[in-house]
Amino acid sequence: MALQVFTAVTGAAWESALVGALDRTDHGVTVVRRCVDVSELLAAAATGTGQAALLSADLRRLDADAVARLRAAGIAVVGLVEPGDDRAADRLHALGVARVLPADAEPDVIARALRDAVAGGPPSGRDIADPRSALPGPASPQPRADRAAGSGRVVAVWGPTGAPGRTTVAVGLADEASRLDVQTLLLDADVYGGVVAQVLGLLDESPGLAAAARQASAGTLDDSTLGRLAWAVRPRLGVLTGLARADRWPELRPQGVAAVLEEARRVADLTVVDCAFSLEEDEELSFDTAAPRRNGVTLTVLEAADTVLCVSGADPVALQRTIRALGELRDVLPAVEPLVVVNQVRRGPVPGDPRREIAEALERFAGHEVGCFLPADRRGTDAALAGGRTLAEVAPGSPLRSGLRSLAATVAGLPQPAARRPRSRRLLPRPARLSAGRGAS
Template structure:
C-alpha cells in the first residue's frame, strides 16, 4: 500500500514537478492533498488520511507549535529547502523537523525519507548538514564569547508549593557559580510568578524568556540571539528574566522552552533555571493536544535538566509538602533523580538536632538523602532583597552564602574555594 502524504510546498517553482514525480507508483508514495498553508495542513492532519507531510521552509506561519501538532496527530514531517540554504535547514531543525532535504534531491530519496520518517528510522546521511556544527560562533556579539559548543549543563531549581526559597537558591547558585569563573545563565521559567528580575533589581519589562520562546517557536533563536535577550549582570553571569505577568504563561510552550534550553547549553557552561512548583496536568485539556498546558514548561525543564534540585523548607509543614511533591515528581517523571536541598534550617520548628531529624524523616518517607542543608539567614536575605543585590555583595561572610557557594562549586564542576578566616573580634 502506498504511503499517504500531504504536501505544503506552495510558492516554490519546483512544487508541481515534485508532486508529479512523487505520485508515480514506483516510489510507493501517493500525494493525497496539496495544502496551500499551515491551517489547511493542520486540518488535513486531523482527518487521519495521511501518514506524512512534506513541507518547505518558506511555508508562511510555520512554527514549532504547528510541527508539534502534526506529530501529535501521527503525521511524520520531512522538510525541503533550496539547495545550499543552510539557514533554512537550521530553522526547520529548530522547529522539530529532523529530516531536511535539498529541493533538488531525487524523488526516490525524498520518498525514502518520508518512509523512514514514518517508521522512525534514524536520519539518513543525505540530509543537509547542520550549519551550527560548522559555524558555532557565527554572528555572536563580542560579549558572548565562543562559549561551550552545546556542552553546557542545565540545573533546574524546583520545589513544592509554599515559600521554600526556590528563587533565593537559584539566584544564589547562579551568582556563586559566576564568581567561580563558570559562565552562567540564570533563567526565570516560573509560570506562576517569577521574581528573579525583582530580586536582582532588573527591569521586568525586558523581553526575557518570553521573547526567547517566541523566537524558538519561529525557528530563529540561536546562541547570539539568546545572548542579546539576556541581561549581562556580570562578566560571567547573564539573566533571562521571566514573565512580566502571570497570565502570559501560554507564551511558554513546552517545545519552545526546550529549544531555549538547547541554545542555553551553547551559550553558558551552567544554566540555572528557576521553576514553578506545580506538576499537575489538566485532565480535561489532556484530550486536546492543541491546548496549552500551564505546567508544560516546568515539566519540560525538569525532563531536560542534567540535575534537578528539590528545595525544601525546614519546618514540619514544608517537609510534608516536600514528601508529597517528590511523590508527584516520581509519578510524572520517573526517570528524574532529584537532589534534595533543605533550605532555611534553624532551631525551633524541629526539636532536637534539626539536620539529623530532617534527614531521618526525609529518608524514611522519600528514600532520599539530603545533599545540602542551607541555614536560615533572614538578616542577609532581607538586606539583599531590599537593595536588589546578591548575598555575596551584601553579606559575603554569611553562612547561607557559604553553603550556596559550596553547592555551586559542586554543580559547576569546579573546586570549592577555601573558606576565609574570620577577622579577629568579629
C-alpha cells in the first residue's frame, strides 16, 4: 500500500515536478493533498487520511507548535530546503523536524526519507485526546552538533491552590542561589496570574517568557536573544517575567516553553520556574487537538524539570489540598517524584509539634516525606513585598531566608552554607536604588 503524503511547499519552482515524480508507483508514495498553508495542512492532518507531510522551510506561519500538532495527529514530518541553505535547515531542526533534505534530492531519496520517518515510531506515544498530546514527545530530534544540550538544572516550583507561597519560594530560591555564585535564571510560567515582576519591583508590561516562547516557536531563540529578554536583577540573576494579564495565557504554548527551557540550560547553571497550580484537563477541549491547553505549560515544565518542589502551606486546609494535589500529580505524571516543601510553618494551626505532626500526616495520607520546612516570617515577607525587594535585602537575618538559602544549596548540588550568627530582627532601611534595566542574564 502506498504511503499517503501531504505536501506544503507552495511557491517553490520545483514543487510540481517533485509531486509528479513522487506519484509514480515505483516510489511507494502517493500525494493525497497539496496544501497552500499551515492551516490547511493542520486541517488535513486532523482527517486521518495521511501518514506523512513534506514541507518547505519558507512555509508561512510554520512554527514549533504546528510541528508538534502534526506529530500529535500521527503525521511524520520531512522538511525540504533550497540546496545549500544551511540556515533554513537549522531552523527546521530547531522547530522539531528531524529529517531535512535539499530540494534537489532524487525523488527516491525523498520517498525513502518519508518512509523512514513514518517507520520511526509513534510521534508522541499519547492518545489524541490526551491534553499532553501536544507536548514534546520522545521523537523530538537530538540537538545539532553545534548546539549541544545544556548542562544547567531546571527546578519547577509547583503546589496546590490557596497561596501556599509558591512565588515567595521561587523568588527566594533564585535569589539565594545567585548569592551562592550560581548563574541563575528565574522564569514566571504561571498562566493563572504570575506576579514575579511585581514581587521584584519590575513593572514590566511586556512578558519576557512569552516573547522568548515566540522566538523559540519561530526557531530564532539563542543565548543572546534570551539575554536581551531577561531582566538583570543581580549580577548572577536574570528574570523572564510572566504574563501581565491572565487572559493572555494562549501566548504560552508548551512547545515554545520547552524550547526556552532547553536554551535556559545552556545559559544558566540553575533555572527556577514558578508554575501554576492546576493540572486538570479541560473537558470541553478534550477532543479538539487544535485548541490550546491552558495547563499544558505547567505539565511541560514539571515533566522537563530535574527537580520538582511541591510547596505546601502548614495549616490543615493547605495540607489537605497538598495531599490531593500530590495524588493528581501521581496520576498525570507518574514518573515525577516531587520534593515536598512545607512553607509558613508556625505554632497555632497544628497542635503539638507542627513539624512532627505535618510530617506524619503527609507520610500517612500522601506517602511523601517532607524534604524541607520553611518557617513563617510575615514581617520579613511583608517588608520585601512592600519594597519590591528580596528577603535577603530587607531581612538578612530572617530564619526564612536561612531556610531558603539551605534549600538553594540543596537543589543546586552545593555544600550546605555555614550557619549564620543570630542577628537582630530589625529590618534594614531601603537604600537608594537605580531602576533595573534589561541586560544579559
